[in-house]
Amino acid sequence: MNHPSSFFARHTYLRQARGNTIIAALLVVAFVATIGTKLLMTQETWVAQLQARQGLDGSREAVLASLHWARSTLADDGKTSQTDHAGEAWAQPMPVISQGEMSISGRIEDEQGKFDLNSVVLEGKLNAPALATFSRLLSSVNLPSSLAGALVDWVDSDEETAAEGGAESDYYSSRTPRLSGTQCVAW
Ligand SMILES: [Ca+2]
Ligand SMILES: [Ca+2]
Numbered sequence: 001m002n003h004p005s006s007f008f009a010r011h012t013y014l015r016q017a018r019g020n021t022i023i024a025a026l027l028v029v030a031f032v033a034t035i036g037t038k039l040l041m042t043q044e045t046w047v048a049q050l051q052a053r054q055g056l057d058g059s060r061e062a063v064l065a066s067l068h069w070a071r072s073t074l075a076d077d078g079k080t081s082q083t084d085h086a087g088e089a090w091a092q093p094m095p096v097i098s099q100g101e102m103s104i105s106g107r108i109e110d111e112q113g114k115f116d117l118n119s120v121v122l123e124g125k126l127n128a129p130a131l132a133t134f135s136r137l138l139s140s141v142n143l144p145s146s147l148a149g150a151l152v153d154w155v156d157s158d159e160e161t162a163a164e165g166g167a168e169s170d171y172y173s174s175r176t177p178r179l180s181g182t183q184c185v186a187w
Helices: 004-080 128-140 146-155 169-173 181-186
Strands: 097-099 102-104
Touching: 004 097, 004 102, 128 146
Parallel strands: none
Antiparallel strands: 097 102
16 A cells, blocks of 8 residues: 555656646647748748749840840841931830730930030030030020030130130139039039
8 A cells, every 4th residue: 555645746746747748748839830930931932032033034034135126126227228317117116025014115215316515525625516516406495505605614624715605613613502513514
């Protein structure tokens, strides 16, 4: 026959052992839940990265297709004409390229057909033909042609006014607020 004290000791031991088992089981469940959450996050991250990669690949393909269109269009123009004007195929908008949910459009612009503002000064001196051209351009958009003179003095490196409307640093520095070179360029 067991002594009562040994019975209670055994009972207490079994209760503690059961408690330890429950705590261990809860820790295992928490550990498994943590692993499950991590796996889920890893999978979501992987899916997001894959989708981003697919989007990037699609963007790259669309850009390459646009460049191919521009090259082939200009090559065709080079074979069939000696002059360039806005009525030619290259000046028309590029057909819209769709790639999944993305689309890309564009057009070719003739940079040589634009007026070079720096050309109003040639080898440090006033370039009269370019000044006249720029004056006409200003008039065509209802701007005072005297702005052409201001441009010349801005581009040249001397301190003498070159044409009507011209002004040098003494004029700009006397303004309130005083205009710096960068501010003058902005007009
Ligand atoms: Ca052409
Ligand atoms: Ca000048």
